[in-house]
Amino acid sequence: MKKITITDVAKHAGVSKSTVSQYLNERYDYMGGETKARIEAAIKELNYSPNFLARSLKQKKTNTIGVIVANILHVFSTQIIRAIQDYCSERNFHVIACNADDDPRKEKQFIEMLQAKQVDGIIVFPTGANKSLYQTLIMTNYPTVFIDRMVSGVGIDTVLLDNEKASKLAIQTFLMQGYQRIAMISPPLLPNITPRMERTTGYKQTITENGLSLRPEYIANVETTNVRDHLRKMLALREPPDAMLALNDLVLVEILHYMKENQLQIPKDLAIIGIDDVTFASVYNPALTTIAQPAFAMGKKAAELLLEKISNITKRREGIVYRFEPKIMRRDSV
Known part of the structure; x- marks a missing residue:
């Protein structure tokens, strides 16, 4: 035919x-x-x-971008992808989403694959371990935007939360409710994963600024699979914590599992605040107090910046950091 x-x-x-x-x-x-x-x-x-392929070859433009997330299991990551896709769809751009599992090797492969497919630009949750590749993107003027993480010495526009303020909001909320023994559990601290580092700094600063002792036994930076074990050890202390800050949604889920398995009551036995407003927070019993990231606004901003670069709308200095404000969602877990 x-x-x-x-x-x-x-x-x-x-x-x-x-x-x-x-x-x-x-x-x-x-x-x-x-x-x-x-x-x-x-x-x-x-x-x-x-024939979109022939058209893209002629125009040297595919109207496609790539998004490389660190871990697609995070609610924040899926919300970011949705926001980017919504913004791009309205402007006739397609989105290819990739999950790098926080693996620098996978990240490098995805960046190279997306370039080989001639996508017009990329939005990346960077691992931070491929600095020479990032610098090549800058040198070749390849449209790139970082999200959620900063990479020292790399001048690429970055969109992320005010992470220190997120922890500060949580600690201040605990203190206003009379809690004094406030603990924190986070995934392992890695220099390239900005949110973990900044949220931990925010926790420590707010504890000391309010005249409380910074107790090492109240801080755990562990793999998600070890969260329950470390919570058990904390609650077995002679002076166990009466409040707990979960630094992200995956840690929060593990804490909730432990509380249920051991028939502990929230907030009677342990008050809880999680950073990231998980979808089930308002329907959980009791409803969970969380610190929300404006994920959709952040995703939209990242997409907006990238499409501006692709269209050469703006001629300005690169490496600008765009910080977004966290918001406390007050519910019943405190």
Whole structure:
């Protein structure tokens, strides 16, 4: 069966090829409604499918971007992807999402794969371990935006939360409710994972600024699989914590599992605040107090910055950090 071409559509609609091309590229400024209707009808009647690959090669643009997340299991990551996709879809851009598992090797492979597919730019939750590759992206003017993490010495625009303030909000909330023995559990502290480092700093600073002793036994930086064991050890102390800050959503889930398994009551036995407003927070019993990241606003900002770079709308200094404000969602777990 003969493949239908743009020439066939033009003949069927009684217009020129250039007019059909303008229609396909949504350039309607000087196109009448009747002409648009004839072209649309011709496309449907002939079952014409545009050759996007040929068009992208001609225009040197694919209208596609890549998003590389560190761990797609985080609620924050999925919300970011959704926000980016929503913003890009409205502007006729497609999104390819990749999960790097916080593995520098996978991150490098994904960046190289996306470039090979000629995507117009990428948004990355960087591992921080591929600095030479990041510098190459800068040197070749390849549109790139970082999200959630900063990489020292790399001048790429970055979108992230005010993480220290997120911890500060949580600790202040505990203190206002009369809690004094406030503990914290986070995943392992790695220099390249900005949120963990900054949230831990925020916790320590707020504890000491309020005249409390910084007790090492109240701090655990452990793999998610070890959260329950460390919580058990904390609660077995002679002076166990009466409040707990979970530094992200995966840690929070493990804490909740432990509380349920051991028939402990929230907040009677342990008050809890988690950073990241998990989807079940308001329906959990008791409803969970959380510190919310404006994930959709952050994802939209990252997409906006990237598309500006792709379109060369802005000519400005790179390496700007865009901080977003956390918000406390007060519920019943404190």
